[in-house]
Amino acid sequence: MTPEKDNLHKLLKTHFGYDHFRENQLDIIQDIISGKDTLVIMPTGGGKSMCFQLPSLALSGTALVISPLIALMKDQVDALKANGIRAAYYNSTQAPEEIEKVTHDLREGHLDLIYVAPESLSLLDTLLQEIQVNLIAVDEAHCISSWGHDFRPAYTQLGYLKKRYPETPLVALTATADVSTQDDIAEQLSIPKAKRYVASFDRPNLFLDVRPGQNRIQQILAFLDNHPFESGIVYCLSRKSTEQLAQKLRDADHTAKAYHAGLDAKERAKIQEDFINDKTPIIVATIAFGMGIDKSNVRWVIHYNMPKNIEGYYQEIGRAGRDGIPSHTLLFYSYADTIQLRKFIENSANIEYQTAKLERMQQYAEALSCRRKVLLNYFGEFLIEDCGNCDICKNNPEYFDGTTIAQKVLSGVTRLKEQEALGMVIDVLRGAHNASVYDKGYQHIKTFGAAKDIAWKDLQQYIIQMINQGLLEIRFRESGRLLLTSLAKEVLFKGKKVQLANLVQPIVEIPKERKPKKPKGTLFEKLRELRNELARDENVPAYIIFSDASLKDMEDQEPTTEAEFLQISGVGQAKLERYATDFLNVIKAHTKKPKKTKIGKTHEETRVYIEEGLSIEEIAEARNLTTGSIFNHVLKLYEGGMHIDFDQFITTQEIAQIEKAQEEIEDASSLKSYFMHFEEQVPYWKIKLGLYLLQKR
Incomplete structure (x- = not known):
């Protein structure tokens, strides 16, 4: 890992509590740091904010974030402060003394990020020219586009920012934007050469x-x-x-x-x-x-x-x-x-x-x-x-071999030179004798009437299925005309089969179940109660203290020391210092009672990956869990009777190094001592595994 990457990973763990970047995040952050303009299309929950929040820490100066939503500004600033990051927002709802403090902190260089609504930007105009703006982030960037789903006129005036700060990287971010909207955003923000990152839209959870x-x-x-x-x-x-x-x-x-x-x-x-x-x-x-x-x-x-x-x-x-x-x-x-x-x-x-x-x-x-x-x-x-x-x-519907129907439809679209919308394609394939068809002479093409035995509504449904399977594409801004995709050509020329579903809608039964009682006594519930109590005391939303995912990771790993607590997803240095004592006390009290090794569904999923020979890191990435959680799964599966070849996770040489460290370090009971001894190059889970295997000897 290069020094720059190493530094970015340290910032990620220290301030945000994560061990790994998500898809595209590291590349986007590196582009911003090197001064490049970027356009980021990343689904809600995909980690867009990290793409500008982390570079603001790596660069000298203050990041300017344009956000259309006052409520979101406040939440993001609260979350950043909880992570030990200097952030503030500026908008029309603030009291005069609040505005005075924000402007003072901005002028004195005491802020890593400043969030501003587009309508309030002009009020900070003079002050922004006096400070070092290290990057400009335009969040919810689809608001700038009349083609987008939330057109907002105030956003259309933001094009001047790039002209005023030509050397400052500008990043535009949104959760959804088709190609037309992306083009519009890039044009309006004066970043035509911006590198585009379109993350996977899949939210598998x-x-x-x-x-x-x-x-x-x-x-x-x-x-x-x-x-x-x-x-x-x-x-x-x-x-x-x-x-x-x-x-x-x-x-x-x-x-x-x-x-x-x-x-x-x-x-x-x-x-x-x-x-x-x-x-x-x-x-x-x-x-x-x-x-x-x-x-x-x-x-x-x-x-x-x-x-x-x-x-x-x-x-x-x-x-x-x-x-x-x-x-x-x-x-x-x-x-x-x-x-x-x-x-x-x-x-x-x-x-x-x-x-x-x-x-x-x-x-x-x-x-x-x-x-x-x-x-x-x-x-x-x-x-x-x-x-x-x-x-x-x-609840899969019944399917039949629809290859012949699909070929007729695809041939029809081809004969219409990919210029017609769904309704006309159906009319031509069914051999409709109407003015629209006759005016264009479509009654003379080879596929006219090729599907006349299929009812109009049924043929419509089959074509919709083909669109949904990726065989056809709709061009919305071009009168909805249908085009063939690369998959379509495999059906027409390479013998690829197409399955179509029978047109029977399932009957939905309404279940009649009693409302279950609230689960009590689980570690997750105890941690959630503590989180709610702390959130009330600090007057912030509970998820700003820790997300449900962090609480589930605590339940899974059951950390009992600060070093182990630091390995929990979402725990960075600031949250370690602020919350470790309270949460560790709850976990220790809960784990005092001996428990039988319980093999649950999540452990069984990990078992499959172990049997495929994947490493701890690969399993963690595949399952979107922390390495600490996967390590715990491995031990529970082993103690539950599964034969595990530990050589796939740790080498004999690494075990010997850990055994040697046992003799050399001052506090052999502290995992952090081992971690520092190995200059942070050996992960905590591997240290724990080495010590476990040495103890088993």
Whole structure:
């Protein structure tokens, strides 16, 4: 590892408590540090903020962060401060004395990052020219684009920043942006040569579930009975629906509040604050809610109505499971929703574009193939295998060999020179005798009437399945015309088979289960109670103390020393100093009672990787867990009777080095002493394994 990379990894662990960067993060950070402009498309929960927060620490000066959401600013600044980072925000809601302190700290170079709303940027104009701005980050950058799903005029004036600071790297970040929106962002921000990083849109921890829209209330109540004491959001199309549904949930003894633009600002702020602080676990809201919330422990998102496009839907479900823990997304779909949404967009300036987007959302809801494939295909990412974590994969429909139908459709699209939309393709294939077909002379092409034996609606569904499988692409900004993909050519010319699903919608049964009791006595619950108590004392959201993922890692690893606590995911130096004593006391008290070695589902998943011969680090990366957790799994599996060849994890020479260190170091009971003895080059888990094997001898 180069000195620069080594330094970045140290900053990552010291301030954020993580051992590894996520996909693309290190490359983006290195580009920013070297002065390059970048455009980052990374899903919600994918680690966008890290891409500008960490370089702000590695560079001298202050990072300027443009953020459209005041609530998000406050949360991010609180989280940064909890990690020992000097951060502040500046906006119109602050008291004069607060503004005075922020401007003083900025002028004196006491801030690593300053968050500013685009509307407030001009107020800091003079001061910013007096200080060293080390990077400019434009968060939620889709707001700059009229093609984006959240056009915001104040963002369109940010193009001057690059002209004023030509040598300062500018990074634009957003969770979702198609190619058109990406181009628009780069043009408006004057960064045409910015390197683009498009991370995988896959959020494998999210279960994707779509159900028919009948009996929605009963289905939601049954769902909540199966997900007790969890935090979640229900999205509705109208203010009235949010009020009515929230009331029905309260009538069923759930703590729920409605949130919409009709409430006054103070009430909205209070509702949002109570949700963030886990006082109100359920929010029933219009789409205005959630964009400014960095809450990591939302366990589910329900869409009472279908959203108007996949970008919005993807961003809203992305508010669940940001901590990487399995979470559920549920979408109710009915044709009545699409009619209502069509009325909403009737008077839009770009109605054709909006309609095409809505139709694609409808196709996702009606899909009979793996939903994750459909979702990722939309963003230009193709999965080979089905995901196994959606309603279709869990309850597979019956399939038949649809290769002949697919070939007819693909040939039809080819004969139409990839210039026509779905409706015309169907008309031509079915041999429709209408003016639209005859005016263009399509009755004379070879594939006219090639699928006349298939009903219009059925053929439409088959083509939607083909789009969802990545055989066809829709160009929304070009009248929705259909194009062949590279996969299509394999079907036409290389004999690739196509499976299509029979057009039978499954009947959804509404489960009737009693609400389970709150689990008591588990280490996770004890740690969560401590976290809530500390959060109340510090007046910050609980997840800012530690995420659920960190608590689960503590439960899994059961650290009893500060050195072991530092190995927990999300524990950096600042949080070690502030919270280690309290959390270690709870863990020690819980682990005093001897427990039988319990082999759970998570251990069994690790067993598979061990049998494949993977290293601890490789298993940790594959499972998105810490190396410490995987090490604990290995020991529990071994003590539970599994034969493990420890040579795949540690060499005889390494064990000998640890044995020698035992004799040389002053405090042989301290893991940190070993860690420092080996100049931080031997990971803690390997030291623990070496000592364990020496003890077994």
